[in-house]
Amino acid sequence: MTKLTAITHKIRSKNAGPFWITIDIFCSDDADYRRALGGVKNEQVAHALGISVTDLKRYNLTNLRVIKFSFPRPIVQGTRFDRDMHGASFANLIAELDVAPQTVLSDE
């Protein structure tokens, strides 16, 4: 199995205000982007993040070869059980996901 990190050149996450996290998945070329597009499933991402799939917003940005996910923070920034003030570590949960070798091109 291939890790998502192997077919992307950067995956970052960051707060989008105190109540949201946003994850940007950057692909280097069209082939990798198509592979990521088909291989990265919303259900798999939501499961890795520990959130409900209905809370996950997805944007496929073809011009930028970027897949972007945004979701309400499972724990509000800076409250007592928050572990990551800037939300920068959520990207790692996605970077280490396996992408299926045979993926179907889709632009859902």
Added chain:
Amino acid sequence: MDKSVTTKILIPSGALGLGYDRDAFMRGIEHKPDLIAIDGGSTDSGPHYLGTGTSKYSRSSIKSEWRELMQARAIANVPLVIGTAGTCGADDAVDWFLDITKEIAKETDQNVTVAVLKSGQPIDRVINALQKGRITPLEPTIEIDHDLLQSCSNIVALAGAEQIQAALKTSADIIIAGRATDTATIAALPLARGCHAGGAWHGAKIGECGALASTNPSSGTIMITFDADGFTVEPMGQIARATPYTVSAHMLYENANPLQLYEPGGHLDVTGATYTALDDRRVRVTGSTWIPSEKYTVKLEGARCGGYQCVSLALIREARYVRNIQAWTDAVEQKCREKAHERIGADFTLELRIIGLNATLGAQDWNAKIGSEVGVLGIITAPSEIVAKEVSKMLNPYLLHHPLTDDEEMPTFAFPFSPNEMNRGEMYEFCLNHLMELDDPMQAFSLSVEQVRA
């Protein structure tokens, strides 16, 4: 293209206190901007700053960079605008920033007119708006009521272009604004001069983090030139380049929705934007749209006390304990909690995080692996400082000596400090994610003008 409305905004860096390339900034000044705009803060570093009304950056750093900007402004003879002064933009932080400005004026022998725009909200105003149905929640929804609002130590409203324009109308040399949207200080002048509205907001979003929208973010300084049809991005660093990719990708940054940006009075939509390279370092953008809203609303931010916190750290290197760290930590947590319940009651939370295993992401880290040592960070939060400290002192002997089994010699682990408990004092939490409707943009803001003499 109508040349008369062309407006150049110079942005020295993404935030005051972050530093920037001096040469790039001075090159920007040579390009004769119409206004210098810089951001002074955001919520990104957490609720402490709004809760306390204080700055994240050191006073010395702020003073040093602001002095350079004030001196460059005097040369360029254009307005210098800071938004969200003092990290949080609360009134106390704005006063703190004004004091620094006065000191610099004295030290550098400048006579300047300073407009101060305050965004702090009296709690009664917000309660009144809530009662009148003029407060609406944003997603994700947080329930608020009279008591929650009363418990806030600071509430601010985010100023938009209209409030910054009111400050610009005073013809002040320097504008110190409290909480404002990141884009408002940049978009205000081009909008006032009749530049393309979609372009003004979109260009402001691209410029708000300085050279982050270029190939060389650390150079800091960027120039955005606005006109009747759109805007042009030009980084000022020697080796920095703006490309259609770096510019369009910046809409992703810290933005949940990469195509829309909500501001007081409407929203920006960049779905139709086109990005054209003018040469290898400048990009022209057209086709973004501004959609005015029916009602004029401003976003509210509020912070209130979330308890008092005390933390401790133990370092564990013994291989058998490292291997069994989850069981050890669970036992320590349980024993300490039981003892504290028995001796002082249950009104606290105790959490142990295993540094070196999954302290960053907790149980959600499905790919966690352990190394040769771990740190165990104990976090106690309670309604008073006394209780937080008391529970921490009860945790201390467990963290130091707790054996994995009853029939072994008492172990001792590494404590980096004495006392090992670190009092973090009062902690804060963000408690508002709402819009407040206004009849007039200045209704919730105050503007004053001061002559500052050398």
